[in-house]
Amino acid sequence: MKKKILISDIARDLGVSVTTVSFILNGKAKEKRISDGLTKRVLDYVKKVGYKPNELAKSLRTGKTKIIGLVIEDISNPFFANIARLIEAKAYSKGYRILYCSTDNQPEKTVELIELFRDRHVDGYIITPSEGVRDTIDSLLNSHLPLVLFDRYIPGLNANYVISDNVKGAYDATAHLAQRGYKRIALVTLYSSQTQMRDRMNGYMRAIDTYQLQPYVKKVNMEDDEQAAIQGMRAFLKDQQPDAIFFATNYLAITGLKALKQRDLLMPAVVSYDDHTLFKLFTPTITAVSQPIEAIADQLINTLLNQLDGHGKETKQVVLPSELIVRESSLGQTSTKEN
The missing domain is CATH 3.40.50.2300 (Response regulator)
Structure with a gap:
């Protein structure tokens, strides 16, 4: 097995002190007034022999x-x-x-x-x-x-x-749907006390109040598997008949789109908080609140x-402010059938 090269080996081979080699390798040649010629000779030799510093030893020495x-x-x-x-x-x-x-x-x-x-x-x-x-x-x-x-x-x-400004992002998404004439705007979110989910709920509710609409909220357990979440969303869609849905996360939107694809009915308008690469590929393309x-x-x-x-x-x-990217899914209703 090839012997690991140590800093002491480099110092011995070049006829200089270990301290000098250490200063050069740590970028302190100028500070310690080591000549450019010696610095180059050491660095060239280090490259030639493939010396790699011991990162553990270095971290113990520097505390980093x-x-x-x-x-x-x-x-x-x-x-x-x-x-x-x-x-x-x-x-x-x-x-x-x-x-x-x-x-x-x-x-x-x-x-x-x-x-x-x-x-x-x-x-x-x-x-x-x-x-x-x-x-x-x-x-x-x-x-x-x-x-x-x-x-x-x-x-x-x-x-x-x-x-990001979750309150304003959610408000803008919900207000956009209201301004397009949708009246039964639902929010699909999580059972969660985390601040981003709380703020998105608050933004939705503020817009609902502004436009004097009725709130429709479906909360999903984070522990639910995808099929259980899809079944829960399908039951919610059947019971509440929303004409627009605002999903509080992109992964909830993807699960919701799968549920919607299984309905032989007009697809409601859809907006997601957080964009996703799939949203540009879906038909219709999905409107999203894009974080910066x-x-x-x-x-x-x-x-x-x-x-x-x-x-x-x-x-x-x-x-930081978010941006509402308007795509086809919130501009009108489109029919979608089971595959």
């Missing part, structure tokens, strides 16, 4: 792992996947690496994964908190660990967070990097 823990609800969801990709690119450009995990919105799993990252001594955390993790987040804050929440926040905790993914990612990583650099002492709580 250069790793950020990204704890999100579901990496397969395009909203979270796109934000993760943008965060990773920006973090990489600043010398950090990202470790991902999905919580599936389960409190026990969320706590376990955060504690795992804590045991690995990641430098900072970006988290979409599930319900029931307040104490764990509070512990991170009390330990003065760099942290940013996103998509939702925990009321009463003085934590950094980045969210690039702006969210920028605010998240910049807020965290400021903390990691020793800046950002004040709590930063950012609310």
Whole structure:
């Protein structure tokens, strides 16, 4: 087996001290007044022999792992996947690496994964908190660990967070349907006390009050499998006969569209909170409230990097506007038959 090359081997082969090699590899040649010629000779030799620094030893020496823990609800969801990709690119450009995990919105799993990252001594955390993790987040804050929440926040905790304006996004979606002349506008949401779901409900109810309409609300259990959710939605559609539906998440919208495809009736108007790649492919194309993914990612990583650099002492709580993207599904009714 090939012997691992150590920094002491490089120093011996080049006839310089280990300290000199260490300064050069850590980008401190100028600071320590090491000549450009010697710096080049060391770096060329390092490249030639394929030396790789011991990251564990380096982290013990510097107190930094250069790793950020990204704890999100579901990496397969395009909203979270796109934000993760943008965060990773920006973090990489600043010398950090990202470790991902999905919580599936389960409190026990969320706590376990955060504690795992804590045991690995990641430098900072970006988290979409599930319900029931307040104490764990509070512990991170009390330990003065760099942290940013996103998509939702925990009321009463003085934590950094980045969210979209869920109230206005939901209001605009519901108002759009009312302005198109729909009278029986239903909301399909989750049984959840999380802030983003609460705010979307509030936005829907405000628009219903503004346009003096009757609310129709269907709540879905997060624990339900897809078939149970479809059956529940079909029963709701049959009982309430809405002429328009606002889905509070894109995955609820996809489940709802499957339920609607099984009805041999006119399809109601549809709007989803959060866009999805499938919505442009569906017939009719689906109107959606689109969150500003690039702006969210920028605010998240910049807020965290400021903390990691020793800046950002004040709590930063950012609310960004969403955009209603109007497509065919909310402009009129169309017939859909079973496949």
